Amino acid sequence: MANFVIRSATPADCSDILRLIKELAKYEEMEEQVVLTEKGFSIVGFAMYYFTYDPWIGKLLYLEDFFVMNEFRGFGIGSEILKNLSQVAVKCRCSSMHFLVAEWNEPSIQFYKRRGASDLSSEEGWRLFKIDKEYLVKMAAEE
Structure with a gap:
């Protein structure tokens, strides 16, 4: 198994995170929509999330973006990031995690x-x- 570290981002990571956001946009064929600019470890993946509240089910973790560079997929990095997010959600008493x-x-x-x-678009019609x-x-x- 490849060696990697899952950790929270710091301000020093901004340029690497922006690079990954742009790579994600390229993967999704939406490069022109990225308007953000840039204000040891080589960062090869990221997850951006926030907490929100659903009046029917309570607090939830919303996964806004999640990406691992193509050449680093298949080593369990994405699974570990998702595991880490699951631990954050459980610790913060979220009822679920939502994402698109x-x-x-x-x-x-x-x-x-x-x-x-669960695919809510097909199961619940949202x-x-x-x-x-x-x-x-x-x-x-x-x-």
Whole structure:
């Protein structure tokens, strides 16, 4: 098994995290949508999450982004990151972990399903929507 360390990010990791975000966007064929700029260990993966609250089920961990560089997949790094996130969720008394996966991303879908994930879009019929900033500004200015 490959040697790796799972740890919390520090401000010194910003350039590596931005590099991984850009690599994730490239993998998802959405490079042009990354507008962030940059303000020992070689970082080869990351998970970005936050806590939120669902009035029906309580506190949950929302996994915003999760990525391991292609050449480092298959060594158990992703499984360890997900295990670490699960430990954080349990310790913080979350009732579940939620995340999105692109429909075309079958390897990731299978990765999560093997670990007990449920596909809410097919099981519960939920659809994802977004309101872009221009429309948020427009609505915010309405009287």
